Amino acid sequence: MAKSAFLKSSIAKKYWMALTGLFLCLFLVGHLLGNLQLLAGRSTEAALQFNKYALFMTSNPAVKVLSYLTYISILFHAIDGIALAIQNKKARPVNYAYKNDSVSSSFSSRNMAVLGTLVLVFIATHMVNFWAKMHFDKNMPLQTIAAENMGQKVEFFVSTNNGLAGNDAFLGKFIPTNAVDGKYYFVEGNSIYLNREFKDIHDGNKLKKEKIKIAEGYKDLHKITIEFFKSKGKLFGAIPNEGLLFTIFYVFSMAVLGFHLWHGFQSAFQSLGVNNKFTPAIQFFGKVFSVIVPLLFAIIPLYIHFILK
């Protein structure tokens, strides 16, 4: 490749890596804020709040668009990164006779490709364990909701099959019976209503009828997450205490992510050509970001495994 074409393609790759990388930093902040709810413990209310949040994140159309952008960004960032690493290696096939790396560059900047690959491995396993379960697992547990029914507490297990109404939505095991005390129920979205029973709502002079809602049901992502880090099972059926191993893997991966961001954050602004009086502030912010965000992520599995009762 002619030298100028080589430079051009390399600059374009760096540009796209910077844009996708910064978008992924925004994703990290959003994802962190959502996951910090897990520090609220395992009460019914805490679980319900997290499960409602998870449902919103997987069903809201605007969030869905952001999710697809996230998946595309991860793929693009990874493929571009690998291509750039290969290109750089080819351009400089002979190692310098003498090089003292630590003088001219940081550990992070010298190992971006390795760090990025480890983050990618983390994301792949992480998505298999959580995202795939939330989206595709037919046996995903559902949060049990206790509701009052004629002075009696009734436990509901409700499917989140949006759009289904009537008995179809109960899918057999999700609701103990479809008639308790002679009352029938139906499901719309995630809500359970008393069938054909309405309450009166006064709207100014008008009297309106509204369906009586008795409970809501959600996929229990809260339970899945807590059981994951607390698991006493054997990894690959052989290594005991997989919950501890998962916790160690997550904490290690967050350290790797921190090192990747340490160089990546400020390098993105450099690739975008930002070089002005704000550059020192950007560099400082990037370093704070790369420590605080992975640290807060790491606290979640540590809290669940070691502290949560």
Ligand code: HEM
């Ligand atoms: C240790 C803390 C973390 C916990 C407890 C956690 C938990 C979860 C859970 C429960 C989901 C499924 C929810 C859903 O599908 O919307 C999820 C999805 C995901 N997580 Fe994490 N996560 C953590 C850290 C991370 C980190 C550090 C990254 C990236 C480096 C990451 C990347 C993702 C991605 C890309 C998805 C799919 C998101 C989507 O569908 O929009 N997670 N995570």
